Amino acid sequence: MAVEEDVRREATFGSLPVLRGERVWNFTDFTWVNVGLAIATWAFLVGGSTAALVGFQKGLAAMIIGNAIGVAIMLLASVVSSQRYGVEQYTLLRSAFGFGGVALLVFTVVLFTEMGWSALLGVMFGRAATQVSNQVLGTDFGPNALLVTVLSLVAIAIAWVILAKGPLTMRFLNRVVAPGLALLTVGMIVLVLSRTSWQELLAAPALNPFSDDGLNFALAVEFNLGVGLSWWPVMGSLARLTDRPRSALWPGYIGLFGATIVAQVVGMAAALTLGDSDPTVWMVPLGGEWLGVVALLFIAFANLTSLTSIVYSTCLALRQAGGNLLAKVRWEWLTAGFFVLPALVSFWPGLLYDQFLVFVTWSGAFLAAICGTVIADYFVLRRQRLDLRGLYAHGAASPYHFTGGFNLAGLLSTGLGAVAYVALYNPQTLATQPAFEVLTASVPAVVVAALAHLLLTAVLNRRRGGYASGRRERGAVIVHDRGN
Amino acid sequence: MDVQDPALRAELERRLRALEEDEAGDAAHAPLPAVDLWMLVLLVAALTVIGWVMA
Numbered sequence: 001m002a003v004e005e006d007v008r009r010e011a012t013f014g015s016l017p018v019l020r021g022e023r024v025w026n027f028t029d030f031t032w033v034n035v036g037l038a039i040a041t042w043a044f045l046v047g048g049s050t051a052a053l054v055g056f057q058k059g060l061a062a063m064i065i066g067n068a069i070g071v072a073i074m075l076l077a078s079v080v081s082s083q084r085y086g087v088e089q090y091t092l093l094r095s096a097f098g099f100g101g102v103a104l105l106v107f108t109v110v111l112f113t114e115m116g117w118s119a120l121l122g123v124m125f126g127r128a129a130t131q132v133s134n135q136v137l138g139t140d141f142g143p144n145a146l147l148v149t150v151l152s153l154v155a156i157a158i159a160w161v162i163l164a165k166g167p168l169t170m171r172f173l174n175r176v177v178a179p180g181l182a183l184l185t186v187g188m189i190v191l192v193l194s195r196t197s198w199q200e201l202l203a204a205p206a207l208n209p210f211s212d213d214g215l216n217f218a219l220a221v222e223f224n225l226g227v228g229l230s231w232w233p234v235m236g237s238l239a240r241l242t243d244r245p246r247s248a249l250w251p252g253y254i255g256l257f258g259a260t261i262v263a264q265v266v267g268m269a270a271a272l273t274l275g276d277s278d279p280t281v282w283m284v285p286l287g288g289e290w291l292g293v294v295a296l297l298f299i300a301f302a303n304l305t306s307l308t309s310i311v312y313s314t315c316l317a318l319r320q321a322g323g324n325l326l327a328k329v330r331w332e333w334l335t336a337g338f339f340v341l342p343a344l345v346s347f348w349p350g351l352l353y354d355q356f357l358v359f360v361t362w363s364g365a366f367l368a369a370i371c372g373t374v375i376a377d378y379f380v381l382r383r384q385r386l387d388l389r390g391l392y393a394h395g396a397a398s399p400y401h402f403t404g405g406f407n408l409a410g411l412l413s414t415g416l417g418a419v420a421y422v423a424l425y426n427p428q429t430l431a432t433q434p435a436f437e438v439l440t441a442s443v444p445a446v447v448v449a450a451l452a453h454l455l456l457t458a459v460l461n462r463r464r465g466g467y468a469s470g471r472r473e474r475g476a477v478i479v480h481d482r483g484n
Numbered sequence: 485m486d487v488q489d490p491a492l493r494a495e496l497e498r499r500l501r502a503l504e505e506d507e508a509g510d511a512a513h514a515p516l517p518a519v520d521l522w523m524l525v526l527l528v529a530a531l532t533v534i535g536w537v538m539a
Contacts, residue, residue, distance in 0.1 A: 016492075017499050020507055058539050065535035072528045080516050086503075217539055245516045249524070384515035388503065392496055 015320050017388060018086035018240055027247040033238060034255020036178035037231075039185055039263045041124060041279065041302050042117070046227050046260075047267020048277035049356045052208040053216045053223070056201050059268045062220035063261055070228020070364075071257045073446055075249055077371035078232050079239035081378050083248035085388060089236025090317050095386050095466075096377040096453075097414075099398070100405030105370065105414075106321040110233050113363040114314040115338065116352055117230075118156075119345035121307045123353045126152035126346065127280040128300040135284055135293050143278065144349045152346035155300075156339050159307040163315075163335045173305045181263075181302055184295060188266045191286045196273045204272035218437040222425060223357050224264075225442040226364025231256055232371060234313050278353075311338055361427040361441075368442040369417025372449030373410050380450075381457055387466050399466030407465060409456035417449025 025033065050059045081092050093102045126148040130141045141147045162173070196204075209216045239248040270282045280299065284292030315334050319326050326334065345351055352359050378384060390399040402408070425432045425441035435444075461467060507513060 016496055017503060019499060019502050020510060020512060023512055061535040061538035064538070065532050068528050068531035068535070072524055076521075076524075084513055084515060086512070221535075244511050245514055246520060249516060249520060253524070253527075389500055 014237075014316065015088060015091050016392075023086065023241055023243045025242045025247065027244075027251055030238075030242050030247055031251035031254050034251050035182075035259040036255075037234075038255050038259035039178070039181045040306050041181070041299050042120070042306070043260055043263030044267035044270070044279035044282075045120070045124070045277075045356060046224070046360075047264040047269075048271040048279055050220050050223065050264065051206060051268045051271035052277045052357075053220045054206050054209065055204060056268065056272055058217050059206075059220060059272075060265060062217060063224050063264050063268075066221045066224020066226075067228045067257050067260055067264075069440075069443065070225040071231070071253060071260075072228075073368070073371045073375070073442075074229050074232045074235065075252045075256075076379070077374040078235040079242075079248045079252050080245065081384070081386065082236035082239040083242050083245055084384065085386060086240045087388070087391065088240055088320075090320055091391055092236065092386065093374065094391055094398075094400045095382065096374050096407065097410040098400055098402040098405050098407040101402070101407050101411050103321040103323070104406070104411070106317050109363075109366045109370065110314065110317060111338075113230070113367070114233060114310050115341045116345075116359050116363065117310055118307055118339070119342035120352050120356070120359070121303045121310070122152040122155045122159075122342055122346050123148065123349045124280060125155035125300045125303040125307075126150070126349065127278065127353070128283075128296045128303070129154075131280050131284065132293050132296045132300075135289060135296075143280075148349045149346050152349065153343055155304060155307065156343050156346070159304055159311065160332075160335055160339055162304070162308045163311055164332050173308070177302045177305045180298055184298060185263050185266050187295075188270055188282075188286065192266065192269045192273055195286070196269075201269055201272060207271065207275060207277055214437050215432065218432070218440065219357070219430075222364070222436075222440050222442060223360055225368075225440055226360040227260070227264075228256070229364050229367040229371065229442065230360065232367050233317070234310075237313060237316075311335055314338065358427050361425070364442055365418050365421035365427065365445060366414070368421060368445040369414045369449040372417050372446035373413045373453045375446070376413075376450035376453040377410065377457075380454060381467055390466060399464075402461070402464050407461070409453055409460045409465075412456055413449045413453035416452045417445040420448040421445035 047059075047063075050062060053059075054062060078089050081087075082089050085092060090102055090106060093105070097105060127143055129151045130143075130145065130148050133139045133147065134141060139147075192201075206216065210219075235252065239252070242248040242251075267279060270279070270286060271277045274282050274285050276282065280296065283295040283299070286292065287295050315331075315338055318334065318338075319329075329337075378386075387399055393399075395401060395405075400407075421441045421444070423433065424436045424439070424444055457465070457467065503513075
């Protein structure tokens with residue numbers, strides 16, 4: 001019952017604006033938070049998947065371009081407003097999409113994106129543990145063996161138990177994992193560089209490229225753009241605890257661009273050296289029998305903590321967006337319901353894991369469009385000013401009620417941005433337009449969504465959404481709506 | 485969030501009042517300065533050029 005109470009408290013009171021004394025992170029603190037987030041096992045997976053398309057130099061270039069642009073867009077669409085108002089982003093998004101519109105996005109884009117990441121982490125746990133079995137017990141299970149499925153389900157079951165024990169257990173585990181992963185990354189750098197020369201690394205061919213070099217590079221950039229954007233669902237909730245605008249933006253960039261690049265480059269170098277894009281295959285060849293097994297066990301453990309963190313933040317968002325309906329569902333049942341789809345996916349271990357690029361770019365299509373809409377709304381239309389009281393007002397009393405709780409301009413703009421993305425690059429068929437190789441698909445999706453939002457707001461929201469008051473007010477943070 | 489829960493409404497009101505009365509003008513609530521936005525744009529542009537040159 002104590003856990004239920006903890007979670008209920010965080011899901012409800014966690015939606016309220018934080019006060020000065022609760023903003024516990026300065027520039028340095030938040031930098032370390034982001035570095036800890038960035039050095040995760042999926043960074044190795046991204047490095048390996050980039051190596052499938054391009055060699056080391058082009059891979060590094062793609063990582064720099066993709067993450068530089070993707071992380072910047074993601075930060076502008078999440079941390080800036082959350083930091084200023086001390087409010088987590090799903091409450092703030094009401095100003096761009098309306099109350100119902102936020103629920104629609106949370107129960108579609110956010111839910112399926114995070115379910116996908118959860119399934120990936122479960123399978124990665126399964127493959128890492130299977131490799132341990134192969135090494136220690138002399139078994140010969142393949143990457144898609146039934147044992148991988150069984151162990152993925154075990155990971156999901158353990159994650160569910162950890163979640164059921166509440167946030168305190170998770171925080172304890174995360175304190176162990178972040179420094180451990182940093183150590184693992186440094187160890188991998190040393191081992192990769194001791195196995196291969198710089199010249200060999202630069203000359204190593206991509207693992208599984210398409211015949212068109214230009215397309216391979218464009219896909220690698222687009223993939224890394226999607227990776228940068230994929231932080232969006234979690235960043236606003238963290239940034240509200242920072243003490244100044246600069247303590248939110250720049251640490252986010254330093255951690256999620258800088259530290260991510262380091263971990264991804266290590267993953268790419270290992271993949272090119274060992275000829276396999278799967279991080280669970282690298283550890284034994286790199287570290288030897290026992291060191292490799294220890295590394296694999298640690299990767300499995302680290303995936304569990306990442307899994308619980310993702311599911312915890314997503315289920316909190318579901319509760320906050322689900323209103324009274326989900327507030328009554330017990331925490332254990334809500335989290336168990338979340339795990340149903342990842343559990344089903346684990347019966348086909350290669351479905352997402354071996355199609356990582358496709359998954360990341362599909363989620364990137366929608367996240368890019370959401371970010372474009374949010375940036376246009378917050379920076380251009382509202383000039384960084386929101387009506388805090390209005391964000392919490394009930395129904396039509398809120399300026400953000402729009403049309404029955406849905407901001408049609410915001411939702412249509414997001415849809416148009418996603419359509420623009422798929423028109424330039426279809427992640428499913430891999431069909432591309434010539435412009436994709438120069439413009440990417442995410443950047444045009446952001447621009448189309450932003451321009452469409454400006455246009456549609458002028459047409460559809462002349463007297464709705466509190467845009468008039470946002471243009472008039474300057475100065476201190478608005479709590480009251482003074483002129484809607 | 486249950487916006488009609490009296491305890492939650494009371495806590496929200498307390499926080500909104502504190503923000504309005506005690507934290508008006510606090511550096512935490514300042515908008516992101518334009519100089520930071522331009523620096524971010526320049527940094528992204530520079531990193532993108534570096535990437536293109538490398539590729």
